[in-house]
Amino acid sequence: MAKLALLSVSNKDGLADFAQALVNQHGYKLLSTGGTARLLAESGLPVTEVGVHTGFPEMMEGRVKTLHPKIHGGLLCRRDKQEHLDQAAANGIDLIDLVVVNLYPFEETVAKPDVTFEEAIENIDIGGPSMLRSAAKNHDSVTVVCDPADYDGVLAAMGDDSAISALRRKLALKVFQRTGSYDTAIAEYLAAQKDEPDMASLSGFPKKLELSYDKAQVLRYGENPHQQAALYGTFHEHFEQLQGKALSYNNILDITSATFLIGDFEKATVGILKHTNPCGVASADTLEDAWEMAYVTDRQAPFGGIIIVNQTLGAGLAEKIAGIFTEVIIAPRFSDEALAILKKKKNLRLMIAKAGLGADSLQEVRTVIGGVLLQDRNKTLGNQADFKVVTKRQPTAEEWASMVFGWKICKHVKSNAIVYCRGEQTLGIGAGQMARVDSSRIAVWKAGEAKLDLNGSIVASEALFPFADGLIAAADAGATCAIQPGGSLRDEEVIAAADKRGMAMVFTGIRHFKH
Numbered sequence: 001m002a003k004l005a006l007l008s009v010s011n012k013d014g015l016a017d018f019a020q021a022l023v024n025q026h027g028y029k030l031l032s033t034g035g036t037a038r039l040l041a042e043s044g045l046p047v048t049e050v051g052v053h054t055g056f057p058e059m060m061e062g063r064v065k066t067l068h069p070k071i072h073g074g075l076l077c078r079r080d081k082q083e084h085l086d087q088a089a090a091n092g093i094d095l096i097d098l099v100v101v102n103l104y105p106f107e108e109t110v111a112k113p114d115v116t117f118e119e120a121i122e123n124i125d126i127g128g129p130s131m132l133r134s135a136a137k138n139h140d141s142v143t144v145v146c147d148p149a150d151y152d153g154v155l156a157a158m159g160d161d162s163a164i165s166a167l168r169r170k171l172a173l174k175v176f177q178r179t180g181s182y183d184t185a186i187a188e189y190l191a192a193q194k195d196e197p198d199m200a201s202l203s204g205f206p207k208k209l210e211l212s213y214d215k216a217q218v219l220r221y222g223e224n225p226h227q228q229a230a231l232y233g234t235f236h237e238h239f240e241q242l243q244g245k246a247l248s249y250n251n252i253l254d255i256t257s258a259t260f261l262i263g264d265f266e267k268a269t270v271g272i273l274k275h276t277n278p279c280g281v282a283s284a285d286t287l288e289d290a291w292e293m294a295y296v297t298d299r300q301a302p303f304g305g306i307i308i309v310n311q312t313l314g315a316g317l318a319e320k321i322a323g324i325f326t327e328v329i330i331a332p333r334f335s336d337e338a339l340a341i342l343k344k345k346k347n348l349r350l351m352i353a354k355a356g357l358g359a360d361s362l363q364e365v366r367t368v369i370g371g372v373l374l375q376d377r378n379k380t381l382g383n384q385a386d387f388k389v390v391t392k393r394q395p396t397a398e399e400w401a402s403m404v405f406g407w408k409i410c411k412h413v414k415s416n417a418i419v420y421c422r423g424e425q426t427l428g429i430g431a432g433q434m435a436r437v438d439s440s441r442i443a444v445w446k447a448g449e450a451k452l453d454l455n456g457s458i459v460a461s462e463a464l465f466p467f468a469d470g471l472i473a474a475a476d477a478g479a480t481c482a483i484q485p486g487g488s489l490r491d492e493e494v495i496a497a498a499d500k501r502g503m504a505m506v507f508t509g510i511r512h513f514k515h
Contacts, residue, residue, distance in 0.1 A: 004074065005098040006031045006050075007040065008066065008128065010105055011148060016043040018100070018151040026158055028098065033058070033066065053094075066127040075099065075134040079141045098143045098154075099135040103128045103182055110189045117193060124186055132175045139172035146171075146178050181212035205374060211365065222249045237354070239330075242339070244349030250275075251306075251328055251349065258308040258330055259353060261412040264381065265310060267424070270294040274305040277431045281409050283424035288316045293425040295320075296450055302326060313338050381408060382510035388486075390495050395481050395504040398423070399458055403483040403506060406460030411512040417462040418443045418470070420454055420479065427452045436461065436470045444477045454478035462512035464488040468497040475501040485511040 005028040009015055012035075019040055022028040030047040032040055040047040051058050054068040074096035078084045088095065104125035109115055135144035143164065145154055150171060157163040187210070213232035222229035229249045239255065241247065247255075257276040262269060265283055270290040272280040279301035282293030287309050295302065307321060308330040315337035321329065322341055328349040329342065342350060366373045384404065389395065395403065406421040413419060414432040418439040421427060428447030430439030440459070447454050455478035464487045465471050471482060471494050486507030488494065498505045 002027055002029045003097040004029055004031060004094055005100065006066075006071070006075075006096050006131065007100040008033045008036050008050075008131070009100060009102045009148075011102045012036065012039055014148045014151050015039065015100070016045075018148075018155070019043070019045055021155050022098070025155075031096070066131055069093065071096070071131065072134050075131065075142055076138050078138065096135075096142065098145070099131055100145045101128045101131050102146055102148070103132075103178070106182065106189075107185045110185070120189060125182070129179045129182065132179055136172040136175035139168040140165075143168050144171050144175055146175050150174075177212070177214075180210075181214075184210045184212045209372065209374060211372075217247075219249050219252075220246065240352040240354050242334070242350040242352060243343055243346070244328075245347050247328075247349060254306040255328060255330060255351060257412065258306050260377075261409075262308045262310050262330075264408045264411070269310050271308045272298075272302045272305055273308070274301045277414055277429070278409055278412055278426070279305065279429060281426050283405065287311055287313065288320065291317055291320055296452065297426045297429070298446055298450060300449075306330070315341060318342050378411065378512060378514075380510065381411065382508045386509060387483075388507045388509070389504065390486065390491075390507050391498045391503060391505045393499075393502060393504045395506065399481040399504060402458045403460065403481060406458055407483050407508065410460045410462040411514070413462065413514065415462060415513045415515060417460075417512075417514065418474075419460045420444070420447060420457045420474075420477070421460065422457045427454055427457055436463070436465060437467075437473055440470050440473045440477075444473070447477075456480055458483065460484070462514065464491075464511070465494045466490065468493045471497050471503075471505075472501075475503055479503070481505070483508060485509060487511075 005022050007015065007019060007030060015036070016039060019030060020043065023030065023045055030040060030045060031050055031053050032047050033050045037047050037049055050066055050071065054070045056068055069091065070093050073088055073091065073093040077088045077093065077095055079095070104123045106120070106123045106125065109123040110120050132144060132146055135142045143154060145151065153167060157167045215230055215232055216236055217231040219229040219231060221227055231252060235252065253276055254273055258271055258273050261271050261273070261278060261281070267283040268285060268287050268290050269281065269283040270287060271278055272294050280294035280297035282290045284290040284293060303325055304327055306328045307326055309317070310332065312333040312335055313329070313331040314335045318338035318341040322345065326348065328351060330351045330353055332353055334342070334350060334352070342348060364375055364377050402421050402423055405424045406419045409426060410417045410419040413429060416433050416436040416439045418430040418436065419426060420443050428443035430441070430443035433439040433442065444454065457479050458481040459474040459479040461470070461482070461484040464485050466488050467490060474482060480503055482498065482503060482505045484505070484507065486509060495505065
C-alpha cells in the first residue's frame, strides 16, 4: 500500500517541489485541503481532498475539516501495537506517514496596526496544531514538518532508517516548540484585549509569564570564552550586518545600549560606548563635528568600543573613524564612499539599524535566582515643564540646554552616574561607582586626562545627591549648574551648598537608576 502524506499549509514556499519529490521519488500519495490542494493539482500532482478521504465535508467556513478520526487515527495509530492496527483496519482508517503543516499567520496578523479582533480570532489555527501534535506524539512512525526550511533535510534522510528516525525526533521537538509559542502569542493577544485588566496582574503584567523565542544564532561564546551562549528572538530583523566578524555576546549587548541611547537625540549625534556605558556623546550641526566633540571626551575608552550615529555616515567621518580600532559601527545608512573606506578593515562590524534608531522595547526581562524580573523599559526623560529650579540663581538658557543634554545621557550610564557637559558635548563621565562622589571624581579625572576645562560646565546626576559632598566636588571642579531628581532627606543641605557657591540647580522629580 502506498504511503500517505497529508499536506496543509499557509506558507506554500517550496511546497510544490517537495511534493513532487514525495510522489515521484518516494511513492507517496497526497492528501490535502483547500488552497494547498489547488496548488498541488495546478502543479500536475494527483491529490485527494481530505473531505473525500474522510467522507465528511468541510464545513463552517473551513473551521471543521481535518478534525476527524480518519485523520487523527491515521496519525496516532501505533505501528508496533497489533490492537491499534486492527482497530484502524476495522474502521477504514489508512495510516498517514508524513504530515506537512504550518499554521495560520496569527502573529503576523495581530502585528498589523489595523487588525480587528474578529480578524485575529479567525487566524487562530485549530486543525493545524491538532495535526502537528498528533503526528509529533507518534514521531516514532510519523514524520512531521512544520517549517519549509526542513524540506530538503527530510528528503535527504528518506531511505535511511537511522537518519529518518533521528530526524523525526528533532522535528517533533520543533513542533512542540512551535505550537507552544503559537499558543503563547494567542494568550498574550487576548490578555491585552481585556476591557478590565485583572488588578492582580499589576498594570498589564500577566499572572503567568511565558517567554518563547526561536534560536537566531549560536554565538562563539558568552561574556567570557569559557561561557557558551546563543541569541534568541528577532534581533536580526532590526539590524543588518554589512561586513565584519560574527557578532559576539558583548557586541549584542553594546549595540542594544547604543541604539537606545541614540534614540533620545534628533540633532546630528555621535555616541561612543564601551561595556554598555557611554564614554563620549555630542550633538552638532554635522556628524563630523559631533565626532570630534564626542571623541575628545575620552580617547582611550573607545578602543574596542561601539560607535553609533543617527544620520548617514559619510566619507569624511569614515576617514576619521578608520584611524582607531573599534568593534562595531551602527548607522541608519552608510554612503558608498564610507563603505569603501571602512571595508578595508575586514573585521570591523558595520551594522545598519533597519527598524530605526532607538528601536522600541516595551518591557525588559532579567534573570534572577529562581525566576525573572520584568519591568517597563525606561523611555521617559520626564516633563521639562515640571522641572523645578530650587536654588536662588536661575539657570541661563545655555545652561538649560546643556542640562537637558546631560540628563538624556546620564539615563544611559550605569549607576551611580555623573555626567559633566558643556553645550551639547560630554566632558567627563563617571559610571558604576558605589558612592556618587566617587563617580564625580572619576568624571573630573577623565576630563583632566582629556585636557577639557570643566569651568562653566553643568553636572547631571541620574539619582539624588544623598549628601552635599557630591555637589561640592562638582562645584570645586568648575560646574556652575546641576540637574538631579531631588528627594533626599538632605535636599536642603545640598541646595544650601549650591546657593553658597552661586550654582543653579534643577530638580526633575524623576530618577534614572540603571543597574
